[in-house]
Amino acid sequence: MSFSWQSVYRFLTRAVVGGLLLFSCAGCGSRAEQRADLVIINGAEPESLDPAIVTGQPDIRVAGALFEGLVRNDPHTGAPVPGLAERWEISDDGRLYTFYLRTNAQWSTGEPIMARDVVYSWRRVLSPETASDYAGQLFYIKNAEEFNRGEIKDPSRVGIKAIGPRTVRVELTGPVPFFLDLCTLPTLAVVPEWTIERYGDRWLMARPLPVSGPYELVSWRINDRIRLRKNRRYWDVAHTQNDRVDVLPVGSANTALNLYETGAADIVWDKELAPSELLDVLLKRPDFHTFDYLGTYFIRINVTRKPFDDPRVRRALAMAIDKTRIVEKITRAGEKIATHLTPPGIPHYDPPNGLGYDPETARRLLAEAGYPGGKGFPTFQYMFNAAAGGAAKTHEKIAVELQQMWRQELGIHMELRQAEWKVFLAAQSALDYDLCRSSWVGDYNDPNTFLDLFMSWSGNNRTGWKDPDYDRLLREANSRADPAARATLLQAAEALLVRDAVPVLPLFFYRGISYYDSTKIQGIYPNILDQHPINAVRKVR
């Protein structure tokens, strides 16, 4: 039997040539681009880069490089420092802010940035048609909430006005001590009116795209890369360090590590992108950096369900958790254990200590509530979400650990329920759970960003717990201009939350992980806001 190798060979060459032809065609579609001066792996693909829409950390990092507001973050501390406004005045009662814009502030297309641009941008966030998730960050401005609700139609009644070509006056509903911090959020950044009015929802695709921040948007290919180029008309262009920056969206920790290790990326700055299986090895390396930031991992309790309507039961649960074991055995990045909700390190505020690990008292409380030794305590569920990458495993491990601790210390039985993210959120909002995993990352450097979650009316409460005293304490605190008096009221509110009523069980404070070779990359400073302006990052050659 002679087999014709020739025909097979012919067939194969055809296949290969065909493949190559196809490929060269593919090449013209996505031409190979040169490596940028700085390549940053930034976490998930941004949902948007429109300052009025962004809410996630990866989105905010890029949107903040494109659009600046009156105030920006200091790269060292994250504290508010002058941005497009060179200075401001605050009235004695803390309700009136007057911002003076820089005379050299201009759009990347050359037009000056004026007070009316600021007014337009802020009104746009509040306008119901924009449907901005973070419109609430502007609700501290007089009539802003009413305008967003549609109760007030006339935008000129909102407390933001251009009182001169380069002067903006903002009238607040009360003395909001963290208003300057809010001004650093991209939500309050300045955006180009004429481009938005012309192109509508797809204005970011317009070219040239006028930007107010240190970088221009060269290209944005979804799930591929965002390319930024230095804005030469930015008022502080002298301090912009890199000409071209590529921002890569990478969802998988292993891929991120591979890209970094082979030199395809300079910086990986998303906590989820450190492979958790390798954490013990990686954290010993000098190019892996950990830092504290404003994030808390906690458990929500549905207080509308028996037996969790009894605060004694909730306190017993809190005191039977050995949190040290969780951070040492499971999370392992040096997290601090949490007994209160507000992370440490916020200026002018010392959070009150909540309930510590005390199984003895926990058993006594449970007995007082009518369940001595866990007898008669119904089986309940702990809901946690399926998440991408390593986080899912962490949630599950913590759930198993809790299950074991509560069985051992209190003699009660808990079932685990893992739910897909959207199902999880829907169940949480509908109070269709017993206990559930939760976390929160602060938007600005003030206890309010954590404590206002549990106001009775808040959509982020999701525990069913309502306490007029808590609401009153928080409202009163936010009407005080004096930091010390305010702190006392906030402490009282937080103590109520984590010591007495306990609708939430704080477990630990997150620790951020980023990796970059600090002999080559400079200008990234640890701060609790986890804010690292891209224009301050420097690559040393």
Added chain:
Amino acid sequence: MYFLKRLFFLLPLLLLISFLAFVLVRVAPGGPFDKERKPASPEIERNLKAKYHLDESFGKQYERFLAGLIRGDFGPSLKYRSHSVTDIMTQGLPISMTLGLLAFGFAMGTGIPLGLITAVRRGGWIDLGGSFLAILAVCVPGFVVGPLLIMLFAIHWRLFPVGLWGTPAHAVLPVIALGLFFAGKVARLMREGMLGVMNAEFVTAARARGLSEGAVIIKHAFRLAVLPVVSYAGPMLADLLTGSFVVENIFQIPGLGVFLVNSSLNRDYPMVVGLVLLYAVLLLGLNLVVDMAYRWLDPRVKYD
């Protein structure tokens, strides 16, 4: 005539499919705007729903969708609010298609010869080794092959990039990772087809006419033996073209595969419906092509 009729039925079928996708994705619990960070007031959520017409009645929403469809507009993505579904598909589809066609070429180019050789050399060590390789390729999943290839060829020997997309070198490892399974499958189908045909009467007749063994195999036996591969090629191509969640994820390739999974997890209604329709068009279209190829390859096949 037959094919015209089939083309004619394609349209109502696609409509039905889009309707089902439209309904099912809305039945699933949770919605596109369910987020960990709830907006500061319920009005903000209401504004969001109003902006994307999710506050309208179901019938009205479907009407709006159909009107958009006629204009070739699937609407905005509800997850990636600055992009439209068409934007995302026009960016991702060419990449997924390139990757898929290359993997298709790889699977056919290695699978068919491997199947042929193992069938012709039946029982010998070539058959044994080749069949083993084919079974191995079928058994080892992409999420094992991908990282293995990266470890060896990208990290250890540094021959190819570990991920991303752009140059031909970026495609080599993902194409292998994606195509290997199908190559194994094609090889097995080809081998079985060939074994079945080799003893058929017309093959013996061809031999009796004094044709060389090579001509018998390529000109006569192959045409019939390749039929199972051809009928498998349709769904395989559709599978490959719409991208692979696993391989695109491992190699960080900006194709559509990732969206195929994530859009439904995100409850990105317009994106889900758009992708389902795209996939349906590809699948139905490719099946049609396969049936036509059948008729061309096997004169005994008749449709009416």
